[in-house]
Amino acid sequence: HQDSATLAVLGARAEEQAFALAALGDRGAVGEILADIKRIDPTSPFASELEARMKIHRRGRVDVSGLLE
Known part of the structure; x- marks a missing residue:
């Protein structure tokens, strides 16, 4: 059983983490x-x-501008 509200919060948090790490x-x-x-x-x-x-740049930092808007 999947709780959609919980999954939405987890997904948003994961996006924030991926954004920062990228x-x-x-x-x-x-x-x-x-x-x-x-x-x-x-x-x-x-x-x-x-x-x-x-994939555009395979090494180093990733341009994350506009990803969380």
């Missing part, structure tokens, strides 16, 4: 959190966009 360049941790986000919402626009941005 800005810092911690790609390994971002990958793990993105997997969690996609388990919560397989069609997450946030996860899709962050993955796309990570």
Whole structure:
């Protein structure tokens, strides 16, 4: 049984964590959190966009501007 309100809060928190870690360049941790986000919402626009941005530049910090708007 999945509580949609709880999943929404967990998803939002995971997005915030992924955002911060991507800005810092911690790609390994971002990958793990993105997997969690996609388990919560397989069609997450946030996860899709962050993955796309990570592919543009494969090392270092990720441009996260506008991701949480």
